[in-house]
Amino acid sequence: MKLTRLLTRKLTGFWLLSLAAVAFIFLLTALVSFAQLTYKFQQQKVSEIESMLVHHYEHDSDRDLSSWLPSILAAYKASKFQLLENGQVVYEYQADAADKGHVTYESVLIKDRHLKLSMTLPQPFQMYDLSWYELLILSGGIISVAFFVRFGHQWLSVQLVGIEDLAARSKLILNNEYEQALAEKGHGKPRMINRALTHMLLELDDAQKQRARFDQFIRSNTFLDPETGIGNRLFLKNRLDALSNDRGMMAPGVMFLLEMEDLDLLQQEVADESIDALLLQTINDINQILDTQANSIFARRSYNQFAIVVPQISLKDAEKLAVKLLKVCLSQALPTTQNSDDFYHIGVAYFKVGESKEQLLDESERALRAAQFQGSSGWFMYDKGAVDEEFAKGSVRWRSFLEYALVNRRLVVFSQPVVDSDMETHHFEISSRIRDNQDNLIRATLYIPMAIKCGLTPQFERQVIETVLFDLLNDRSDTTTRYSVNLSLDTLLSRAFIRWLKTTLLEYRHLTSRLIFEVNEDIVVHHREQLKDHLDMIRKMGASLCVDRVGQEVVSTQYIQECHFDLIKLHRSIVRQIHLRQENQLFVRSLIGGLYRTDVQVFADGVESFEEWQTLKILGVSAGQGSIFSDPIEEI
Known part of the structure; x- marks a missing residue:
């Protein structure tokens, strides 16, 4: 866009300079022509006097020069006149007032008699004054030229603004921001090109929706019962x-x-x-x-x-x-x-x-x-007597224990690397456990359901984010490591948590780009309208968005682009033994094909074998996470 505006300014400047040069050359040519014309008129007058003097000496020499010559010299506004014969002054004329800026003409009239003429006249163009009528015409011409130049400049500016609109839409298209490019139809010119871009964007949007419906059709025929619509x-x-x-x-x-x-x-x-x-x-x-x-x-x-x-x-x-x-x-x-x-x-x-x-x-x-x-x-x-004793705790005991863990910060953070195809760590996913009074760790699968039931999920996830910001990202020697944190539905719908998160991300905006927030696909699909503004706020703050457990349900993947996710993680059910399951490979191919020409990266969760990882890389998955790379490691 800056280049387009720069070229626009250069083009308009060149256009104005060209018009100014043309006008200057036109006026200069007119002035030179006027000077030459007046000089030529003056030369004609001098030639007429010479002709009259030659005729006087050849045919009318008896007549006195003073009887007719002074009136002619006065009419020609001559300031000085001398007629010499053999070096002697025959006749001399001197005007009463001598002005500056004169032209002297000398010529030999009759060579045999050595008759010479010397006459001084005013500058040719000083002898002519412009009348009010001529001044009016000249002023009108200058005003007309200025008006048309101004009108042409405005017209050209308007036309170039249309080109800038086309350039803006083109830049959005190159940045894969198709929805914004479609929304900003503008007044691009040429209009045919603008309408063509709009038509192509509409066709592309429809093609993407068709692709999402096709993906859903493939998954439906693979994983859904055709009669009831539930899983097979x-x-x-x-x-x-x-x-x-x-x-x-x-x-x-x-x-x-x-x-x-x-x-x-x-x-x-x-x-x-x-x-x-x-x-x-x-x-x-x-x-x-x-x-x-x-x-x-x-x-x-x-x-x-x-x-x-x-x-x-x-x-x-x-x-x-x-x-x-x-x-x-x-x-x-x-x-x-x-x-x-x-x-x-x-x-x-x-x-x-x-x-x-x-x-x-x-x-x-x-x-x-x-x-x-x-x-x-x-x-x-x-009944086999296999009930987990810890999980059988009553709700009252669980609430008391969870509140105690929050107040005393008994939360323990674990991290698991997400490794790309070059075996480089892309980021670390953060998980948590709680340490009880016996120094035992209570896994997340045990305490999170009870935290959800007690309404304490936002407090726990807030404490996880604080740990990541204040402890893990506070290492000044490490400025590249990124961490991902999972957010639940209760947390995203909590107004208090969203206000706190917005304030915290603004305060630590230099660290925001190293944060990734993960949301389950099931939550996004069923609560898209409620979460869209909150997810958009997180993305605008500079953090990345990831949707995980993709493929857990048979749904359309159109939400990935509508909510502007940066990363997606395949569900374990898709990754597990994928090298032996053609239907899961078909799903991954279809998903990655639907994300073609976007910046969305596809990751895999739950990679446990070399065969799974090799198959995922062949299918186009960018990174993986699982026990084959590393188990969760305790951080704090």
Whole structure:
């Protein structure tokens, strides 16, 4: 833009200088022509006097010169006149007043008689005065030239402003800011080029939306059940893989297996429309219950069997949730041919950290069979005495403990590197744990659900950010290391936290560029309008934005560009054994292809093997994070 404005000023300056030069040359030429013309007129007058004197001496020598010559010399405004013959003055004329600036003409009239003439006249152009009419015409011409020059300058400036608008839109396009370029249509000229840019931007925007819809279509056909719209068996397998590693499940939780007894036989008795309506209504009601459970999984295992996995939930809350699910199922209107008293059966298996997903599925199926043996609709929990004692604490004890940890700053910060394809550390992701009075560390998967339940999440995440700013980024010898911090929904919707964050980022704006704030994809998709202003504020302060757990749900990726995220992290379910799963590779290819020509970088979370990392790099993933590089390391 600066170059365009500079060229515009140079062009207008050159144009004005050219016009001024033309006007100057025109006036100079007119002045020279006027001087030459008056000089030529004066020479003609001198030639007329010479002719009259020659005629006098050749044909009318008896007549006295004083009788006719003085009047002619006075008419010509001659100041001095001498006529010499053989060196003797024959006639002499002297004007009363002699003015400055004269021209003297000398010539030989008759060579035989040595008759010479010497006459002094005023400067030719001094003999002519401009009249008021001539002055009026000259002034009008100068004013007209000035007016047209001014009008031309304004017209050219307007035309060049249109070119500057085109240059501004072009710069936005080159910076991949397509939405802003489309919003600033301006008054670019030539208008045809401006309209062409607008048309191309609209086509590009539509193509991006089509690409996002195509990505969603691919993911839907890969991971969704076509009849119900929830996850399929492959989706459930991927999500369970994401919740576990080689050492088993990474967080406690519960798994429900819901089976509708003899649904296939019922389909033969009633119309397919009735069965579809029953399934959709049941699924919608269950989804409303699961909306309150973060990171819950709902998938269809077979025609009449559904799986629900809720991580980070206590045993007491799992029992309450089982009662709610059964109540919702029993409230459904079944066909008159079917008795609801023995139609819905729910098997419940509670799992803790370290248990295998195979064991979990086996215990869930055993619990389902036990529920079916009861002879009526109901639920049954597989009891193996494996409830995590720490997680079974009451809410009152948890609140007291968490408030004590906040006041006494018992929060312990861990960092895990995110490594790029050159094995260089891109940034460190920050996680936290709490140290209790017995000097034991309570993992985040245990205390965060209770912090959310007690409404203390913003305070904990604020303390994490303060630790990063005041301790980790305070090392003056290190000015390049970056850190990422996770923000939850409760934190982003807290007005007090947002005000504090805005003030803190302004105060430490020299460190803001080294901060990355991560938000879950599920939060962004379902609360985009509520979070858009807050995320935009963080980005304008200079920090980077990252959306993690991408691929956890089947949603359109259009939000990535709408919310201007800088980084995205693939969910563990996509990364786990990706070298063996073509459908996950297809998703990653489609996602990266949709982000072509943007500055968004794609990272992977949960990389645990060399084969996974090699496959991710081949697919175009920029960096990875996981146990293959380093486990979380305690910082403070």
